[in-house]
Amino acid sequence: MLLSSEKKTVDMRGAYGDALVELGKTDARIVCVGGDTTDSLKTKKFGDKYPERMFNVGIAEANLVSIAAGLAIAGKVSFASTYAAFVPGRAVDQIRNTICYPRLSVKLVVSHGGLTVGPDGASHQQIEDIGTTRSMPNMRVILPADGVAVRHLVKEMVDTPGPFYMRLARPTTELIYADSTPADQFRVGRGNTLVEGSDATIIACGLMVAKALEASAALKRDGLSVGVVDMFTIKPIDTELVARCAKETGALVTAEEHNIIGGLGAAVSEAAGETYPVPIKRVGVRDVFGESCRDEEVDTLLEQHGLTATEIARSVIEARSRARR
Structure with a gap:
């Protein structure tokens, strides 16, 4: 049974942070790079637990992507996170040439896409990010439906070499999947x-x-x-x-x-x-x-x-x- 019987909302960003912390216990390759949005993206949870593997580069999205690429070249599995308006918005060249072309294991995980950004308005309501990233060779593009999916798909990204783009929702979202949904229901290239x-x-x-x-x-x-x-x-x-x-x-x-x-x-x-x-x-x-x-x-x-x-x-x-x- 895939569908949850519970009627509640969940926070995708919280699920993302929790998944990184859990996976970081046994996989020392995992590192996080943040763009001064670590509280919002919940990657601060990872940084608090593993401070030596957390790098906050400030409001410098091109650097965020390039530094994540450098860490991947050094053998790390790099998670780089900020808002969708900034990645891919301000770093298309770096994503294309520094991550996708050499097919590096950089996982771009963003939030605040779509209209549900609300008060931030049109400049931050990123509605073209999937088209941008989908057109780049070697990039895989993922949009999870809830926190259960996020948890399994973060693990899938760690286990799958190469670049990823995952968009999380800003608001809490309805729980779709039962907590018991097996991980093999969330494979890259599947629906x-x-x-x-x-x-x-x-x-x-x-x-x-x-x-x-x-x-x-x-x-x-x-x-x-x-x-x-x-x-x-x-x-x-x-x-x-x-x-x-x-x-x-x-x-x-x-x-x-x-x-x-x-x-x-x-x-x-x-x-x-x-x-x-x-x-x-x-x-x-x-x-x-x-x-x-x-x-x-x-x-x-x-x-x-x-x-x-x-x-x-x-x-x-x-x-x-x-x-x-």
Whole structure:
């Protein structure tokens, strides 16, 4: 049973910090590099436990990436963390040429992506980071749905050589997975089927997975059988799973807290187009910038941009209307 029976929220950033501390007990290769955001990213937990393996380089994101690369060259598994607006935002050249080109084991783990950054506004609401990192050769791109996924995927990153980009959510998120979910459910290049369906499939990532489950439940009450996939690995995309969902259900909807250009919707469309083309509807930010709002208004901001269970359900109906008969 993958789905949690508990109704509660969890902090992805806290799960990240806890995972690093736990893995650091037995793996001395792990080091952390921070960009003056160690409290926010919870990597301070690692620094407090292993101060000799924690390096805070200040507000200097290009240096953060380059120093992490240097540590990787020295045989370390480098975790470099800050906000998505700054990495990849201010360090694209360093990521491309210093990490991806030599295929170094640098794990970029960021938070504050998407519209849920709220008060920080459009300048910090990074909605193009997945498109940026996904287009870089050798980079793997991950968006976990909750803290359980984060815990297992951090271990997966340690065990898998090469560069990674993982985006965590700023707000607490709904618990999706049971604590007992085995680690082998979180492999690079895989997606998890959370709900089986026959009429359509919703493929979601990050905090939109919870909304996809809500939409599927609402459509079930209307007599539709709609599957839900947590596509936590955006690159490499699980092409086999995308093709199977397309073939078995005939229509796909993607849901992401990212620009519909370059993100999950683009990756799924590419995979389906080359394997089993079906109607696809993309739910995401419609190629516009976000805007500032108070923390208590974040749900309203998501609603304004169509990042809701209601919009996902409506998109399922639209995609099905164009499906093969």
